[in-house]
Amino acid sequence: MTEAILQVRDIVKTFGGIRAVDRCSLSVQPETVTGLIGPNGAGKSTLFNIVAGLYAADEGEVDFLGQRIDGLPPYRIVHRGIVKTFQIPRELRNMTVLENLMIAAPGVAGDSLVDLVRRPFEIVAGERETVHRAEEVLGIVGLSHLRDEYARNLSGGQKKLLELARALMAGPRLLLLDEPVAGVNPTLAQKILEVIENLRRDGLTIFLIEHDMDVVMRRCGWIIVMHQGRTLVEGVPDDIRRDASVIEAYLGG
Numbered sequence: 001m002t003e004a005i006l007q008v009r010d011i012v013k014t015f016g017g018i019r020a021v022d023r024c025s026l027s028v029q030p031e032t033v034t035g036l037i038g039p040n041g042a043g044k045s046t047l048f049n050i051v052a053g054l055y056a057a058d059e060g061e062v063d064f065l066g067q068r069i070d071g072l073p074p075y076r077i078v079h080r081g082i083v084k085t086f087q088i089p090r091e092l093r094n095m096t097v098l099e100n101l102m103i104a105a106p107g108v109a110g111d112s113l114v115d116l117v118r119r120p121f122e123i124v125a126g127e128r129e130t131v132h133r134a135e136e137v138l139g140i141v142g143l144s145h146l147r148d149e150y151a152r153n154l155s156g157g158q159k160k161l162l163e164l165a166r167a168l169m170a171g172p173r174l175l176l177l178d179e180p181v182a183g184v185n186p187t188l189a190q191k192i193l194e195v196i197e198n199l200r201r202d203g204l205t206i207f208l209i210e211h212d213m214d215v216v217m218r219r220c221g222w223i224i225v226m227h228q229g230r231t232l233v234e235g236v237p238d239d240i241r242r243d244a245s246v247i248e249a250y251l252g253g
Helices: 044-051 074-080 097-102 113-118 120-141 156-169 186-201 213-219 237-242 244-251
Strands: 006-015 018-028 033-037 059-064 082-084 174-178 205-209 222-227 230-235
Touching: 006 044, 018 044, 018 059, 033 044, 033 186, 033 213, 044 082, 044 174, 044 205, 074 082, 082 156, 097 120, 097 156, 120 156, 120 186, 156 174, 156 186, 186 205, 186 213, 213 237, 222 237, 222 244, 230 237, 230 244, 237 244
Parallel strands: 018 230, 033 205, 033 222, 082 174, 174 205
Antiparallel strands: 006 018, 006 059, 222 230
């Protein structure tokens, strides 16, 4: 087996005396779609937020590409190559779809008045490059026809695609997806899943939380089950489907 792209070791996170994550350890292999599942309250979203730097772990360690990243601020983790999407999309409602992507591009020149005065041609060239990249990403997720539409006018599924597109603008190596098809109609859900699979084929690593077991079993090559803040079991879909401890965790016996 190749070296893991993400390694989580003995992570602990408490909220008001409640251990949301309780010495959880897991790893994600590169260029895979790995699913993280478990009953409500298992600690899945909390763990994702720790990996993304949105929460600080009380104990434990997170390694990405062989380097420790726990304790880094979120923007530095994004720069390292980990980008997280949210279960409820956070689009900039009064900006167009294209503008939502452009503002997510890293290293955009022209943020300061000094840049505008000293490097006007470089700024114009950089903006053209950003527009080109944004249009490429819109093509990847199937939103090119909505390029100039205001984000507030998109459907729920289209907003999920926009959230995914903004994440791609950052050039991630590892994409954390929190329920990417939750609340989405079947047609757009299928589109989102096709985009995810195409991204994996192109070499991106996907780590996702999803409650739809049919989606997880059909789309994930490896599945990790969390229960009461810990990794309960992991394996290929067929093994997880038959595992007695997984059935008990979900059904209570």
